Amino acid sequence: MTAPLLTVDRLSVAFSGVTVVRDVSFEVSPGECLAIVGESGSGKSVTARSLLGLTGGRVSAEGLRLGEHDLLSAGPKQWRSIRGGEVGLVLQDALVSLDPLRPVGREIDDTLRLHTSLSPAERRDRVIEVLESVGMPDAASRALQRAGELSGGLRQRALIASAIAASPHLIIADEPTTALDATVQSQVLRLLAQLRADGTALLLISHDLAVVREVADRIVVMRDGEIVEAGSVGEVLDAPRHEYTRALIRSVPSGVPRGMPLAASADAGSTRNTAPPAPSTGPIVLEARGLSKSFPRRHQAPLLAVDDVSISLRRGSTLGLVGESGSGKTTVARMLLGLVTPDDGTVDLDGARFSDIPERQRRRRRRMLGAIYQDPLSSFDPRHTVQRILRDALDPKEANAPRRLTELLDSVGLPSSVLARRPLHLSGGQRQRVAIARALAPRPEVLVCDEPVSALDVSVQAQVLDLLDELQGEHGLAYLFISHDLGVVQHMSDRIAVMRAGTIVEEGDATTVFTSPQHEYTRQLVASTPRLERNQRS
Amino acid sequence: MTAPETAGTAYGTAHVAARPGARLTAGEVISLAVILLLAAAALVPQLLAPGDPLAISPTEAFQAPSWQHPFGTDESGRDVYTRVVHGAGQSLLIGLAATAIGIGLALVLGTLGAVGGRALDFATTRINEVLFALPGLLLALVFIAIVGPGVTTTTIAVGLSTAPGYARIIRSRILAVRRSGYVEAAVVLGHGPLTILGRHILPNAVAPVFVLATLGVGQAIVWASSLSYLGLGVVPPAAEWGAMLSAGRPYISVAWWLTVFPGLAIVATAASATALGRSLQSRTRQEQS
């Protein structure tokens, strides 16, 4: 292996006395990709930023060398030549990581202005060259557009272009594809892999093991600011030594059969192995036929968000609705919940018409329909405590039964000490559990889940998904489970419907849709979703 | 003339200055001290200034600040310090009453607009736009010309001219709350519009208004003193800061203290009220962001 480009020896970072990163050491050589994996709060981003001197905290280390630069003794002027010149940083979401008010070309031009002596005209050509090198179609005109006017994938490519314009030796990519849909994600990962192949060192920060497996050569696993395990991709993913790594790998839903619990507690050999998924033969609880909806747009034809969609939910079973952002999944959900009136098509709940009836009549039957969202915090009144939130959701006749409250908390695994606190001061996982408890309060028959776990860490995500499975088993709830993450949908659903541009392109049993996708788009979706390919579950 | 609250910060990141529950910053301590002092002066002026603000002694006119007269004496020999202290009650009353009128009117205009039907919303916005386009002072001048000068008219005039600002903020606030996630969740749970209005919309919409009020009181006092300066405000010999400034102005070159001290009192009160309003605003935004 050639001499390492970046060597980090016993690095520690502290903010006003609190140590966030402790004794981290690793190396990255040119043409090699090292991935740092960990959940939020593990210190992986802080470690990356300390390599650019942008943590804002107190950095100390035995050694911090980048090529011939000693980063510990670098002064502001030296740092400015390193940043962009020697090291390029790619952040998560180009929409906010590129200045929304300036054309993307200008941001790339800045890097060149700072690190090359090219004339403005030469710089303009170089910008177009760099954009083309990252696979930007029709680069000349795209350079004049702002980040907001480009699609997710294109603006991420522009962000990468701005990082590599001065051809730095090391690229740090902090969650580069988290904000992207599966198909676009795989294209961007291929681009990063290409850069690594061209001899640039790549430091990939991610919480997604499947993504890491696709690109990285070696992996470092961080937890609470320390490295718990390091090694090649094969060693760490296929034969994890540390208990935490094993739990992490197990929590990844993709590939885990339906009904198999994910959370670590299950590993302790608990036998609560739910029965194999009941065949989707329960009675139909919610039936939507021929739903369509279009939204007016300025200066353009109205946007056809949902076009002739028919779905049905059966008691005790889950229909997974998967598709990329903008495919109309959420609009369907809102039509089922009676929040959006469909242009045509009908929704029946428990056999009775639910969609086009006056809101006053519909209100009495809303109890049967619950909903949980991606960001639970925004669905809680900021001034209410958990107790007030749950009590308001209870049936009036049960409202003052304290027993009912504790019963709800137990069912979602929350201690009664939570009642007096406000959601703002709870963790992401706890908030989602409160949301589920609230949805269950009126004893619904159907629960619409719109991206319920996308914002959660893998380990927390695993616990919430297991909870949803348990509740379905106990109460025979019908779930509509919406997500852009194929792995999660496959694990949770009995049947799956794949949506694209407002229509359902394929529907069928979860396993058949995955093993032998019929529709070309489904095939492409399944192919582009990184899989962990663990050997049999230990 | 309050500044309408700006759109939420572009990136929603929490405001740095004051974290909830964090200990008070220096600025907050000072402004709290000033406000407490003002409240004491307003409620028990005798405590801070036992003298009679109206007692004249012409032979002692125009005395510079001294131990006996910390703020000096005015053109009729009255003690300026006593008058500033006794004026506190008057000015605070005007500030609070004017803000209450402004906010009261705005609450009606704002809620009607936001909760009522489309026609009502259209009407109230138009009314607000018209009131907004009129220079605040013109509204006050015409009102005072109709009803005649005096304390009550000044208070109502200032209240009237601040109402449009508040109405615009309340209306946008109510619309934002109506579009929020927790209102939608309540709809899904089957709650009726009235319950939602009572339980979620009004409490969340009105809460920031009280923060605005603290900002408004400062400005109301400033505007009331400007009206007194133009000779339309408080009737002499009442000790009101604006009137004292107006009376002291001709003697500025020979008795600077007649203008400086009442002016400082106005600035200190208005600044402290605004500072408290600002920190309350950032703390409550903390809670909800």
Next chain:
Amino acid sequence: MLRWVAAKVAGGAFVLWAIATLIFFGLRLIPGDPAQALLGGPGSQASEEALALVRREHGLDLPLAEQYLLAMGRLATGDLGTSYSLRQDVLTLIGEQFWGTLLLTVLSLATAWAIALLLATWATRGSRSGRAVASGLEVVASAVPHFWLASMLILLFSSLLGLLPPVSVEGPSGLVLPVLTLALPLAGFLAQVMRESLADALESPFVLSARARGESETGVRWRHAIRHASLPAISLSGWAFGSLISGAVVVETVFARPGLGRSLLNAVTARDIPMVTGIALVSALAFVLVTIATDAIDRVADPRLRRA
């Protein structure tokens, strides 16, 4: 784009019509006989015939509704009538004084912006104590009454230091103190708004990317943060313009500057109905134009708005 402009113009026209009506009836409520105001103000020994003559001439003896329609008709054609107290066509009077007030308000707005930018950048860059001092200054500046500030500035700059004339004379030196008096309180407001959005912009991801590209701290401020910080301040400038006109009344009186503000005060006290209506309409028109302008600038500065 055309539809946006048309909507704005229609809205503006409605506002102007509403103001004219408000003033028409509002001023009728003021005690005192308009005919008096016509004859050189009350207390004149004008004889009964003179008063009757004037009433007929100005149609004051017609029923109120008829007078209203007549007035609105005249206004629609842009004829603002003649001023009762100054006996001159209101339009020419306003024409003469409009530029003085416009110059004063525009300069004050620009100065307020400059000071606010300075304060905001200082507040976000300086040390912790520097930050506290800057925010303290902002709050105090926004709490200063115009006329008191004017007296203090005159006391300091002309009586004690003798640097600047206390009265607004021709040429720039006469403008400095009046502009400062109007600009400082407004700068206090704008600075508070800018400081918050500047602080937020500096913590945003695109600034982190810029720093990661090697951009210097000043480069980050002037290329990225300032533009974002000024967005909320731009939309606030529409409202600020309105408050400047109110401030102008006081400043023009103290500094003896001819202008709309001062003649507004005189017109109201002299019950000069055409003059008050004229000034109110002109300032409302200016306000509507400025709001349209700030909306336009907003769209230019923040292209994202264009799609909304």
Next chain:
Amino acid sequence: MRRAPRTLTVIGGSALTLSLLAGCAAAAPTSEEPVAGGTLIYATGDAEPSCLDPHVGGNYPQALLATQYIESLVSKNADGDILPWLAESWKESDDGLSWEFTLRDDVSFTDGTPLTADAVAANIAHLKDPQTASSTGYLAVGKIESMTSVDEHTLRIDLSAPDSALLDSFSMPWVGIQSPTALERGQDVNCESPVGTGPFIVEEWTRQQGVRLVRNEDYNSWPGDAAHEGPAWLEAIDWRFIPDAATRYAALQSGEVDVIDNPQPNSLAAATEDGPITAIAAPRPGASNRIELNAGKAPFDDERVREAFIRAAEVNDGIEGLFFGTVARSYSVLSSVEAESLSTPEYFDVDLDAANALLDAAGWTQRDADGYRVKDGQRLVLEFPVSTNQSVPAEQSLFEQIQATTKQAGFQVILEPLDLSSWYGALAAHEYNLVSAPYTKVGPDVLRILYHSDSTVPAPSGYFANLAQLKDPKLDALLTQASETTDATLRAELYEEAQDIVLSGYHVLPLYDQQNHYLHGEDVEGMRALPTVSTPTFFDAWLAR
């Protein structure tokens, strides 16, 4: 203006040019030789007139300006004797019912129209025409019934009754003589640019900013007591309106303006010491500044209550303090300028016990919680509307002091500061017990306008001059006879007796002469106030710079 360094004046000799070169103009020119040219800047604090033609309305701000471009038939010298001006000579018929004026034949208006008897007749007709809505001028020529031009330069005037104050009236700017051709242009135009025979001509009037007056090159009608002959020294006068007193004084200090009027007492006091700014005192003729007690309604219909109020009002200390010693207390209804003014200090010495005794006698025996006197449930309240335009700040503070001192006797004085329109409205509606209304008129005949019962009848506009609501037939007879007798000594006795009736009846609380001061910078020379209504004339003025 810095004093010139010592050495320079020694070398000086006629070193005027050298000192100018050295840029320090402070070196006092050795000779008294006036320098022609230059523009004088005059800053007035009075309200901006609504019309430059003094016939229309007729208040003091108009007089200040009109004196520069309009002249009267006669003038007065410092001792009060009538001087010929546009009228060379005049004679009164024995029965006093007709006058004959002989005009100068070599004068013409600045628009070329010659000064003739017809021109003067046209002016008087203009004053009496209701369309002009004149008030001061209209009252002054009240008794003129008809006019006939005997020849081109002689005018006979017939009166409805003898008028001993006719010459005084003709000396006032409000009865100034304007070009008849200019008058025909209509009031709106004439208000903008009246045409007279004066030393200056109105060039331009920009509202709220000022009036520009330029020199009348072929001026030849200077009054008898003028200091030089020929056109004025000054090239032009820039007449600026600066309402704020402190700003006006600061402008004078910083040299922005050369002359200011209505100075604050403290600025006046500072000027009288030997500083670079000099003061010209020019008390106005007519009535003194006084507070009228409205005898037309309760509680002042009872003389004892009036006397009690006057005995309780402590004024002297206030005047001393507020006016920085620049003002003397007056005990007369007439300005000290008027020879016939009667001063009776003995009626006005403050005696709180006497005041309390009088009020008890008048039935105001009980006192309520706040210390105010009450009679049959009615508190002793006195409404005192104050005009913020006409009462200077020092005077308003004096009223506050009167309010405080009379409170000890049990009076509740309510001060109501009002703008001009509402103030006149309050007077017209009799909603006042106390009021202060200065009235400027040349000669003691002002007493007839202020205290004759005829003046209680309101003019069409609702305004009436007799604010004290004094209806005393004996007083009426005295005043009518005085205004008609031509015998000066008899007239003086009659006016003295009339004043005594007003003062002894405690209808009036005199304060001080109507204050009228001008402050001018160091390099303004030759400025003086016309002895008629004490308005400034700049005919003899020149700038030593």
